[in-house]
Amino acid sequence: MHYKRFIMMLPNLSLINVNSNQGARGCFHQRGWKPCLKSAVLCTFGSFLLLFLCDCDAAGSEFSRISESQSSRQLTLTERISEIGFSQTIEVSDVLLETRSSFQDIKIYQSPHFGKVLVLDDVVQITERDGDSYNEMMAHIPMMAHPSPKRVLVIGGGDGYVLSEVLKHPSVEHVDHVDLDAEVIDVCRKYFPWGDAWDDPRVRLHTVDGSSFIRNAQKGFYDVIVQDSSDPFGDDGEILPSSVLYEKEHFHHLYAALADNGVFNFQAETLGIPSDFNGILKWRSLLLADDMFKAVRYGTIAIPTYPTGQIGFLLCTKKKETAVMNERKMASIRERFNAIEENHMGTTYYQPRLQISAFDLPLAAERRIYGSDFVL
Amino acid sequence: MHYKRFIMMLPNLSLINVNSNQGARGCFHQRGWKPCLKSAVLCTFGSFLLLFLCDCDAAGSEFSRISESQSSRQLTLTERISEIGFSQTIEVSDVLLETRSSFQDIKIYQSPHFGKVLVLDDVVQITERDGDSYNEMMAHIPMMAHPSPKRVLVIGGGDGYVLSEVLKHPSVEHVDHVDLDAEVIDVCRKYFPWGDAWDDPRVRLHTVDGSSFIRNAQKGFYDVIVQDSSDPFGDDGEILPSSVLYEKEHFHHLYAALADNGVFNFQAETLGIPSDFNGILKWRSLLLADDMFKAVRYGTIAIPTYPTGQIGFLLCTKKKETAVMNERKMASIRERFNAIEENHMGTTYYQPRLQISAFDLPLAAERRIYGSDFVL
Known part of the structure; x- marks a missing residue:
């Protein structure tokens, strides 16, 4: 799953707004399994609640205040991206679960419009309403790019949604799912409709960290690897723990673990945030360097509850021709897609046409990403 | 231009948040030239400011409070769409212009990230940063769908951006631009880089309302009509003044004013808001009924500062084959696009590939819009 940069508000009686004045969105980042937001102090003044979210190691400071609301109970989850001076808020109505694992706080909220919302360490991870866009694209784009994926590795994605999409492909014989926190998996298994993914006999769950798993993985074993991880760095260039999953060494291990015709797909941030865009350019050159992947392409996904309504992925193929879609391949993808639908999955x-369209970006973005290789 | 549903906050010393508890986003709609938000009362309590935005004729009520900010001067523009429990805020740093025309308040703000922001009657219309997406797609998709557009009509779009994009096409001989408020045009002419659009000798400006202009337009005159208008109704079905531009009679007049191979394109709201989606379905059936347009297709645009990061258009063609893109047509579009670029415009x-990709929607959306005509 994409570990989003949300600030969560927890009033019992009031609508809350948090306004942060920190200089960079970095301190709101979910930092892998070591969250940035380390303490929350709740104070009650009459019918008002005041919540201060304190970032212990960020240079900036945060400020929050609960405003009186005419609604008797309204919870909001607000994310601010100070790099672009933009924030967004979703409203939720009920707390369905509040617990804590060895690694993090786990919460599930009910939103009238967005359905159940998974929140880890005060960071929104997924909503039932628009989670389909991100997770279906993360899974089916690489699965369909490969002619017949049998062995799949999913790194991260502890909510299970990418895993459940991968399992819809009847060619799949074996899936390794690598995530650190078994308790998140237990919770998602219970609360989300795709929660039976881990019961599939093809799945082997490994509760270890992704970078060490891939370092020891069998060479040439996987047809497809999907990395659904947290963000690697903040807007100010601050290095976050998950950045190891975006580094040269890790990419080399991923490459080695893939079969000759292998496909690797990973969460690659947002076009509309400048530091994210710089990340896309940097990762792409790492992945193409040292005689590694022959094609690395950025694909786009529309998703209302992710900042700026957009998120993307980098699809990497060992063979250049694997990335090329032609009529013959598209016909095969449509056939495979029909078979999945006929199986009620x-x-x-x-949809198959997005196998091409998702890679058609705004002109200026394509020009920056592909440089002299850009064609109209 | 798309008349967005923004609430604008105006502190001098503080960061402001407005939280509305109304039942429908309708009362935040820009209602054509008769804005919904009719009065604002600013009260000062010590270093706090309280802003109440009063909707004089909406059933719901609004509540706002300015929170103290650690920043000495921070202005924010917040839009809330209560239908989906979602809101978003952009931060601006300076007020560049505050004036009033016979019809509305006109303001221009500076945003550190989004550039200049045009605000009419407290409703954000356009930002320099991401205005390209909406306006380029509104103009070039229909212009490129037509083999050689000579006579063009632009309805609305008082900021001039769509007009300036239309004028990039060297085939254009005559453009009628119809908008009501000459003062908005004067302001945009001065403040925005595309403000010289009206100086083009091919342009005739008509300051009248679009529905009466089209009623009296010469039959079969236009090759392309672009309608860049405000939203037609609120989430609760509330009818807004611009709804006349989305009604059967108006569509018939538009159809009649188009040449045999004519193309009509108009702002058609957001896939992610249920009432907007119902509008798309309704307008599409009106446009296809009574032996009118032979193809009506929804295209999508990614734009961070519009709610849910997405807006769309309905491209309507008198001939079915005009809507079909094939290799021969795409080659011609690429040639025309190259010529525009060589003219430094x-x-x-x-980009030409979006002429196909923009119409590839999420599967569920395509299934609802096209029903039994849907093909993978």
């Missing part, structure tokens, strides 16, 4: 966002 | 968002 269809999608709601992914 | 290139785009930053629109």
Whole structure:
């Protein structure tokens, strides 16, 4: 799952607004399994609640205040990206679960519009309403790019949604799912409709960290690897723990673990945030260097509850021709897609035409990403 | 231009948040030239400011409070769409212009990230940063769908951006631009880089309302009509003044004013808001009924500062084959696009491949819009 940069507000009686004046969105980042937001102090003044979210190691400071609301109970989850002076808020109505694992706080909220919302360490991870876009695209784009994926590795994605999409492909014989926190998996298994993914006999769950798993993985074993991880760095260039999953060494291990015709797909941030865009350029050159992947392409996904309504992925193929879509391949993808639908395991966002369209970006973005290789 | 549903906050010393508890986003709609938000009362309590935005004729009520900020001067523009429990805020740093025309308040702000922001009657209309996406797509998709557009009509779009994009096409001989408020045009002419659009000798400006202009337009005159208008109704079905531009009679007049191979394109709201989606379905059936347009297709645009990061258009063609893109047509579009670029009038968002890709929607959306006509 994409570990989003949300600030969570927890009033019992009031609508809350948090306004942060820190200089960079970095301190709101979910930092892998070591969250940035380390303490929260709740104070009650009459019918008002005041919540201060304190970032212990960020240079900036945060400020929050609960405003009186005419609604008797309204919870909001607000994310601010100070790099672009933009924030967004979703409203939730009920707390369904509050617990803590060895690694983090785990919460599930009910939103009238967005359905159940998974929140880890005060960071929104997924909503039932628009989670299909991100997770279906993360899974089916690489699965369909490969002609017949049998062995799949999913790194991260502890909510299980990417895993459940991968399992819709009847060619799959074996899936390794690598995530650190077994308790998140237990919670998602219970609360989300895709929660039976881990019961599939093809799945082997490994509760270890992704970078060490891939370092020891069998060479040439996997047809497809999907990395659904947290963000690697903040807007100010601050290095976050998950950045090891975006580094040269890790990419080399991933490459080595893939079969000759292998496909690697990973969460690669947002076009509309400048530091994210710089990340896309940097990762792409790492992945193409040292005689590694022959094609690395950025694909785009529309998703209302992710900042700026957009998130993307980098699809990396060992063979250049694997990335090329032609009529013959598209016909095969449509056939495979029809078979999935006939098995009553269809999608709601992914459709075969997006196998081409998702890579058609705004002109200026394509020019920056592909440089002299850009063609109209 | 798309008349967005923003609430604008105006502190001098503080960061402001407005939280509305109304039942429908309708009362935040820009209602054509008769704005919904009719009065604002500013009260000062010590270092705090309280802003109440009063909707004089909406059933719901609004509540706002300015929170103290550690920043000495921070202005924010917040839009809330209560239908989906979602809101977003952009931060601006300076007020560049505050004036009033016969019809509305006109303001221009500076945003550190989004550039200049045009605000009419407390409703954000356009930002320099991401205005390219909406305006380039609104203009070039229909212009490129037509083999050689000579006579063009732009309804609305008082900021001039769509007009300036239309004028990039060397085939254009005559453009009628119809908008009501000459003062908005004067302001945009001065403040925005595309403000010289009205100086083009091919342009005739008509300051009248679009529905009466089209009623009296010469039959079969226009090759392309672009309608860049405000939203037609609120989430609760509330009818807004611009709804006349989305009604059967108006669509018939538009159809009649188009040449045999004519193309009509108009702002058609957001996939992610249920009432907007119902509008798309309704307008599409009106446009296809009574032996009118032969193809009506929804295209999508990614734009961070519009709610949910997405807006769309309905492209309507008198001939079915005009809507079909094939290799021969795409080659011609690429040639025309190259010629525009060689004239140093290139785009930053629109590129020829979007002429196909923009119509590839999430699967569930396509299934609802096209029903039994849907093909993978």
